[in-house]
């Protein structure tokens with residue numbers, strides 16, 4: 489049996505990696521895992537239980553509990569999109585023990601896919617599936633990413649102040665890029681896609697033609 493074909497897509501918040509991952513998975517008939525949702529879920533579970541996301545032993549227990557009972561529904565809860573879950577997720581994502589506890593579940597997702605899998609996040613090409621034949625690293629200027637996030641929040645009927653959103657994006661970049669474990673960085677063989685000035689459709693077409701060289 490041929491092993492599933494793996495595509496990894498990494499990049500900072502608001503770069504368009506999620507949009508690209510969903511479109512590619514739907515087009516190719518591949519499974520899709522938004523790995524950020526796993527960290528968000530751990531952070532959210534802690535907040536819901538009234539626990540402090542900065543407390544590593546509690547975060548590790550929450551991570552282990554999640555992997556022992558993980559279902560796709562657990563990652564599709566709309567509450568995970570909130571900034572509270574995003575910030576708590578970012579805190580637990582910087583903990584080595586939590587990352588180690590969540591690693592195998594992400595690898596298994598890729599291995600168990602029937603046809604192929606698209607994984608998006610920060611370390612999918614560098615840590616989770618470094619053997620993936622196709623890896624993308626998606627970037628966009630911070631001002632563009634902040635504008636996208638403001639539009640997304642407004643569409644959800646939530647208040648959003650551009651300057652606050654930009655500040656939040658820069659702070660999260662700082663944490664993701666400079667953390668000692670699994671920092672946000674391109675794999676040596678990653679294909680760089682800058683989405684700042686092109687449409688989601690153009691990004692998709694460009695990625696698809698890159699993938700065609702490997703299929």
Ligand code: DC
Nearest residue numbers: 523524525527577578581609610611
């Ligand atoms: O992409 P996101 O905002 O949903 O991710 C939530 C947090 O999880 C973010 O701070 C980065 C972190 N993350 C990570 O460290 N590694 C991943 N593979 C995915 C997300």
